[in-house]
Amino acid sequence: MPIRRNLVPLRLTEADHEYLRKVATAPSEDPRRIERALVLLAYAEGRPLTEIAKEYQLTLSKVRRCVDRALAFGPRSALDDVPRPGRPSRITPEARSWIVSLTFQNPQDLGYTESSWTERLLAHHIRNNARSLGHQSVSHISPGTISKIMADNPYMQHGPFYEGRHPENPAIPILHLAHPLSGPLMLLAGIHLETAQVWGIVRPQHTEAEFIEWLKLLDKKLPANHLIEVIVNPAPTRVATDIRAYLLATPNRFEFIFSPAHGAWLNLVESLFTKWINQVVISQPRLRPDTMAQVIEEYLDSINLDPVHFRWRGTPVGEDIW
Numbered sequence: 001m002p003i004r005r006n007l008v009p010l011r012l013t014e015a016d017h018e019y020l021r022k023v024a025t026a027p028s029e030d031p032r033r034i035e036r037a038l039v040l041l042a043y044a045e046g047r048p049l050t051e052i053a054k055e056y057q058l059t060l061s062k063v064r065r066c067v068d069r070a071l072a073f074g075p076r077s078a079l080d081d082v083p084r085p086g087r088p089s090r091i092t093p094e095a096r097s098w099i100v101s102l103t104f105q106n107p108q109d110l111g112y113t114e115s116s117w118t119e120r121l122l123a124h125h126i127r128n129n130a131r132s133l134g135h136q137s138v139s140h141i142s143p144g145t146i147s148k149i150m151a152d153n154p155y156m157q158h159g160p161f162y163e164g165r166h167p168e169n170p171a172i173p174i175l176h177l178a179h180p181l182s183g184p185l186m187l188l189a190g191i192h193l194e195t196a197q198v199w200g201i202v203r204p205q206h207t208e209a210e211f212i213e214w215l216k217l218l219d220k221k222l223p224a225n226h227l228i229e230v231i232v233n234p235a236p237t238r239v240a241t242d243i244r245a246y247l248l249a250t251p252n253r254f255e256f257i258f259s260p261a262h263g264a265w266l267n268l269v270e271s272l273f274t275k276w277i278n279q280v281v282i283s284q285p286r287l288r289p290d291t292m293a294q295v296i297e298e299y300l301d302s303i304n305l306d307p308v309h310f311r312w313r314g315t316p317v318g319e320d321i322w
Contacts, residue, residue, distance in 0.1 A: 008071060010044045016075050017044070023079060028194070033079045039066045040075050095135040096149055099126060103150075119143035171227040171255070174218060178206045185289055187296060188214045190230070196307035200300050202293035208240035215246065219253060231257045 012020070023029055024037040035056060042052045043063075053063045070078035102122060107114045114121055123143045130139040138145075173193040178186055188210055189200025199217055203210045218228055247254055280299050287295060 009046070010040065010067065010070055010075065012040075012044045012075060017041070020075060020079075027196070032081075036066050036079045039063055040070050040078060043067050043070075044075075091137045091141075091145075091149070092135070095130070095138045098133070098135055099138065099141075099146065099149055102126070119146050122146055171229045172222055174228055174230045176214070176230055176232045178211075185293060185296075186210070189300065190214070190218065192307075197304045198300050198307070200297070202296045204289070208242045212243060212246050215243075215254065219250065227255055228253060229255045229257055 020037040020041050023033055024041060026034070035058070038056060039052055039058070042055070043049070049060055049063050049067070052058075053060045056063075066078055099122070102125065103117055107117055107121060107125075110125065112121065112125075120143050123141055123146055126135075126138050126141050126146075130136060130141070174190045175193060176188070176190045178188050180186055184204050185202055186204070186206040187200055187202050188206060189198055191198050199214075199221055201210065201214055201217060203213075215230075218230075222228055280296060
């Protein structure tokens, strides 16, 4: 049986150690980067590979590969996957822009029976029309490639909207959604994309009055010196006269970012509301509307005690408060 070599110690600078620590404790980080940061911190302390693998429930070979990369390329480079050989991407920028623009169109206007896009339907449409429109680079595109294109596009992720703001007027990204509940109830809620906190109200209807009430809730909950970026669907109530009047009365407080009208599958919040419906509404179907409203609002409060960040995995979704 061959004798495995002993790995040399991993020496971290103070800056490297602080960087790895931040990655390992950041709730918004990629789980793979968090896992690798924990491995490197443990190895730098002199702990055996077998002990590290057991603690973090990893294979020994996976831990060894991570350490090898850190020793060869540096601890920060080891957090990311090493580029693999293969054919480079040949999708043109024009084709990418065309794909994103499709999500803003109604599939029914293009001859489909569906009222909103899915990855599979979008891939089908692209494959059938790419060559005639001069986008040969995506004529054989798959749903998985569409997911990657959406994940790389800031208008789909919504994350970069608040980057680059002046520090004196930082932006708070909020993803909003109005969701029907059982009976005559509507839930208007939003997710803070950085903290994963949720704020919402339950009302019998969804008009401009309820939407303004929800905006006032955000205005009350969030710091006064921050711009609130609300990512919304371009529904008529979003531009109603009363809403415009309220926004004019609170200048420099809100900024609206309109998501694709027919791309609900892009919205991260859809997953969250599905979870709510399964946990709260469906499990208690016989509650009276007033009692149901109270249960939902109490559930929102409980979520904020230990917020959970939802991540885009496989199906493109957004990342703001709705």
